Amino acid sequence: MKTPSRKSQTHLFANAIANKERRKLYARQAKPYGGVWFGLGFAGLIGWSVVAPTLLAMALGIWLDFRFPSQFSWTLALMLAGLTIGCLTAWEWVSKEQKRMAKSQPPHDSPNS
Template sequence: MTNETKQTSQDSHPFATQVGAKAARKLKAKRNATPGVWFGLGMMGMIGWSVVIPTLLGTALGLWLDQRYPGGRSWTLALLVAGLTLGCFNAWYWVVKEDQAMRNEQEDNDE
């Protein structure tokens, strides 16, 4: 083999590897369809409910405590704020989890 033949065969391997990787990415993308509008709406709904449920539970518990033990404090307001805070942390957790899953999927697609 001459030097030109050796160099040509060595240069074709990286190109063949790139073509193979792109083909594999396309096949994987066809199998895993990108999330659409319904996925986004579902995610917003999940995040919304993860805030609403603790807020409503805190408010209900506060109303019950205010009826049972009336006093100078408003348990309703305190537990509403506590439920809202807990709900916001819960929503933050879900957003971070989904973001990490999307990043991992993007890294898999880039390889």
């Protein structure tokens, strides 16, 4: 197996440093996500997108169980339905945000640049 020449190794090292510096400069200038506050806000948004439908469905279930007593628990069934809807909503928001973040990334490093 042929070992790379010293000049080739130096060139690869210089490219790696240049790529790293370019990524750092991009991250400092772009700040597309707002840092820690964006993360906390997004986590809260995801949390409430799950909790709100679950609580609303449970409230409806409690009202149905109170108005129309039966062996079937509307509270439990609607709680699970609300939880499912909330999780699907959160999943959709996270996937949209992930796609948006991927689009705003710097170009990939190429070994020849």
